[in-house]
Amino acid sequence: MTASKIAKVFREEGIEKQITCPQAFAIAEKHTISKADISTYCNEHGIKIRACQLGCFK
Numbered sequence: 001m002t003a004s005k006i007a008k009v010f011r012e013e014g015i016e017k018q019i020t021c022p023q024a025f026a027i028a029e030k031h032t033i034s035k036a037d038i039s040t041y042c043n044e045h046g047i048k049i050r051a052c053q054l055g056c057f058k
Contacts, residue, residue, distance in 0.1 A: 009027055009031050015047065018048040020051045022051065022053050024049060
């Protein structure tokens with residue numbers, strides 16, 4: 001369920017190949033998705049996380 005929720009949010013936000021750390025944090029908070037789930041989704045789907053603030057995302 002979480003992966004489909006993240007996919008839906010990313011489509012709505014126009015995120016395809018990369019996302020910034022602040023965007024990931026904002027999406028996590030707004031949609032009550034854990035940052036770890038967003039990180040996993042991005043890693044599994046080849047989406048790069050840019051401008052990482054705290055090293056939270058790999």
